[in-house]
Amino acid sequence: MESTRPNLAPLHDPLATGEQLRLPPSNDEAEQALLGAILANNAAYEKVSDFLRPEHFADGVHARIFEACGKLIERGQIANAIQLKNLFEQESALAEVGGAQYLAQLQASYVTIINAADYGKTIHDLYLRRELITLGEDMVNEAFEHDLDAEATQQIEVAEDRLYRLAEVGQTEGGLAPFKTAVLESLHMTEAAMNRDGLSGVSSGLQDLDRLLGGFHRSDLVILAARPSMGKTSLATNIAYNVASAPRIEKDAEGDPVEQRQPVAFFSLEMSAEQLSTRILSERTGVRSDAMRRGDISDDEFDQVFAATKELYELPLFVDDTPALSVGQVRTRARRLKRQQGLSLIVVDYLQLMQPPANKRTENRVQEVSEITRGLKALAKDLDVPVIALSQLSRAVEQREDKRPQLADLRESGSIEQDADVVMFIYREQYYAERAEPTQRDGEDDNKFHERLERWKERCERAYGKAEVIVAKQRHGPIGSREFSFDGDTTRFSDLIADDHLPEQY
Numbered sequence: 001m002e003s004t005r006p007n008l009a010p011l012h013d014p015l016a017t018g019e020q021l022r023l024p025p026s027n028d029e030a031e032q033a034l035l036g037a038i039l040a041n042n043a044a045y046e047k048v049s050d051f052l053r054p055e056h057f058a059d060g061v062h063a064r065i066f067e068a069c070g071k072l073i074e075r076g077q078i079a080n081a082i083q084l085k086n087l088f089e090q091e092s093a094l095a096e097v098g099g100a101q102y103l104a105q106l107q108a109s110y111v112t113i114i115n116a117a118d119y120g121k122t123i124h125d126l127y128l129r130r131e132l133i134t135l136g137e138d139m140v141n142e143a144f145e146h147d148l149d150a151e152a153t154q155q156i157e158v159a160e161d162r163l164y165r166l167a168e169v170g171q172t173e174g175g176l177a178p179f180k181t182a183v184l185e186s187l188h189m190t191e192a193a194m195n196r197d198g199l200s201g202v203s204s205g206l207q208d209l210d211r212l213l214g215g216f217h218r219s220d221l222v223i224l225a226a227r228p229s230m231g232k233t234s235l236a237t238n239i240a241y242n243v244a245s246a247p248r249i250e251k252d253a254e255g256d257p258v259e260q261r262q263p264v265a266f267f268s269l270e271m272s273a274e275q276l277s278t279r280i281l282s283e284r285t286g287v288r289s290d291a292m293r294r295g296d297i298s299d300d301e302f303d304q305v306f307a308a309t310k311e312l313y314e315l316p317l318f319v320d321d322t323p324a325l326s327v328g329q330v331r332t333r334a335r336r337l338k339r340q341q342g343l344s345l346i347v348v349d350y351l352q353l354m355q356p357p358a359n360k361r362t363e364n365r366v367q368e369v370s371e372i373t374r375g376l377k378a379l380a381k382d383l384d385v386p387v388i389a390l391s392q393l394s395r396a397v398e399q400r401e402d403k404r405p406q407l408a409d410l411r412e413s414g415s416i417e418q419d420a421d422v423v424m425f426i427y428r429e430q431y432y433a434e435r436a437e438p439t440q441r442d443g444e445d446d447n448k449f450h451e452r453l454e455r456w457k458e459r460c461e462r463a464y465g466k467a468e469v470i471v472a473k474q475r476h477g478p479i480g481s482r483e484f485s486f487d488g489d490t491t492r493f494s495d496l497i498a499d500d501h502l503p504e505q506y
Contacts, residue, residue: 024130026058027122032106034119035062038069039080039107045073048120056127064088065103081107131166135159161328202262202344202386205242207495208482212471213422216345216386220475221377223351223416225391225405226426227398231467232390233271234279234491235426236347239388240264241280243345244317262344263316265334269353273319277312283492284308316341326355327375334383343385348376350390351416370415377419391416393425403432407472423473428486429463467493 037044054067068088069079077083081103088103139159143152201215216222226232247259268276282289285304291297292305318337322329334346348354356368373389380387393409405425410416417423438456440449467486471479485496 024058024133025126026130027126028059028062030119030122030126031057031059031062032109034116034123035065035069036106036109037116037119038066039084039103042069042073042079044116045069045079047117052120052124056124058123058126058130065106128166135162135166157326157328160332164328164331202243202248203246204239205246206239206484206493208484209469212478212480212482213474214477216388217421217476218384218386219381220386220421221373221380221419222386222388222422222424223391223410223420224388224424224426225393225410227393227403227405229431230426230428231486231491231493232426233276233349234486235469235493236349236388236390237266237276237279237491238283238493240266240317240345240347241283241315244315248344261316261342263318263337263341264345264347265337265343266317266319266347266349267325267330267333268319268321268349269323269325270349271321273321276319276321279491280312281305281308282490284312286490288489289491324353324355327372327379330354331375331379331382334379338383338385343383346379346383346385346387348387348389350392351376352392370419373416373419403427404468404470405472417473420473421475422471425470425472427468427470428466429468430460430466433460433463466496 034044034048049070052066054063054070057063057066065084065088068084072079072083084103139155142155201213201217201220203210203215204213224232224236243262244264246262248262249259266276278289278292281287282292285301285308287297287301287305291301297305318341320333330346330348334343337343351372352369354372356371376387376389391410393405397403397405397409404427407417407423410423433456436456438449438452440446465485465487467484468481469484470481473479483496485494486492487494
């Protein structure tokens with residue numbers, strides 16, 4: 001019986017065919033030239049110490065010499081061939097290349113330190129290329145291993161995370177900058193705030209909140225937390241709509257006002273894109289969202305919904321309702337959107353539904369949430385946009401008589417409070433008041449019961465249609481709370497007009 005197994009092609013052996021193997025990229029001459037410059041004049045070390053590390057050297061002996069030079073220089077000692085001779089007398093690796101004589105040759109080959117930084121950047125660039133080769137080989141090998149516990153999408157996530165970290169570690173740019181640069185940036189920010197009525201960041205569309213925060217600032221992580229049914233998602237969608245629908249007014253080189261679109265990325269890990277759009281339509285039209293879902297609306301109301309749909313059609317609001325996203329996936333998609341459309345704000349609903357990086361999963365949920373918040377803060381700085389992340393509060397709120405949230409109520413807090421630039425809470429007295437209707441107690445006379453009932457009705461009346469936004473932490477300014485109007489039927493937040501500001505009735 002003939003075998004049905006297909007014939008396998010012979011493995012490609014480059015040695016058998018006489019081909020030359022490709023070796024990882026390195027430059028011994030550049031490494032020797034840099035070390036020679038450092039040994040002859042320690043000032044060369046200062047030109048590369050910000051970004052170059054011993055592990056960036058391809059030759060292990062050169063890495064040891066560079067590391068030893070760094071230790072001596074940081075102690076205030078001179079690093080030269082004589083000083084290093086004692087350190088390396090017992091090093092077998094150095095003995096193989098000539099021992100102390102090799103150090104003397106490196107120092108003697110010194111010509112100038114002018115190009116020390118260029119040599120350092122060359123060594124660093126070649127290190128990155130070797131790491132990319134290693135990363136690529138690991139990706140190939142992991143893809144060939146069909147592990148049922150590691151899906152292909154998870155492997156992509158790990159690879160993205162490794163690439164991102166590789167790009168971040170040992171950057172040759174950055175470091176200390178003259179203070180005048182920061183002063184000029186502060187001046188420009190102040191000028192922009194003056195031109196925009198005190199608003200230096202992205203406007204929330206709610207005047208009282210903008211006055212307290214000055215808008216949402218670039219690179220800020222804003223935590224919006226509350227107990228269920230307080231209106232977290234409602235406020236987030238309101239803010240997302242307000243930002244996307246209001247072009248930012250900037251001035252061009254001639255000083256003329258120019259409108260700039262403000263695209264918003266909304267990552268909804270809990271609700272579908274259709275549910276979010278229904279909420280926004282309800283908010284814009286005043287038609288209840290549950291009635292829209294049932295189709296229980298009049299022809300006039302449908303016309304309003306249709307007109308609002310045409311208005312929202314071109315809105316630069318982008319929704320991703322993929323469940324259980326990781327910070328790496330959010331970063332990749334947000335970066336792509338910023339490159340293609342621009343980006344002014346990122347909203348994540350909500351924090352506890354996110355997945356930690358595939359290589360950082362632990363049994364400790366607090367550590368995982370801490371890893372997520374650090375990643376979101378890094379994302380805000382990386383893309384230079386504010387990130388609003390919604391968060392649940394612990395049940396400890398329900399055990400207190402005063403249900404107003406506190407920082408200690410942040411669920412699985414870990415580093416949430418530490419990493420956030422702004423922490424906001426939503427509190428609706430109406431929610432708790434309506435669920436606290438008194439009943440007549442045993443032995444209580446009717447008069448006392450009716451007094452308690454009247455007090456409860458007054459409490460409900462005072463709280464009706466109001467929501468309190470509490471700013472419990474703000475790096476850039478004061479903390480405090482502001483009251484807003486909240487329509488539960490349409491889930492709409494708006495500025496509250498106080499009774500003493502209402503127009504007189506004639």
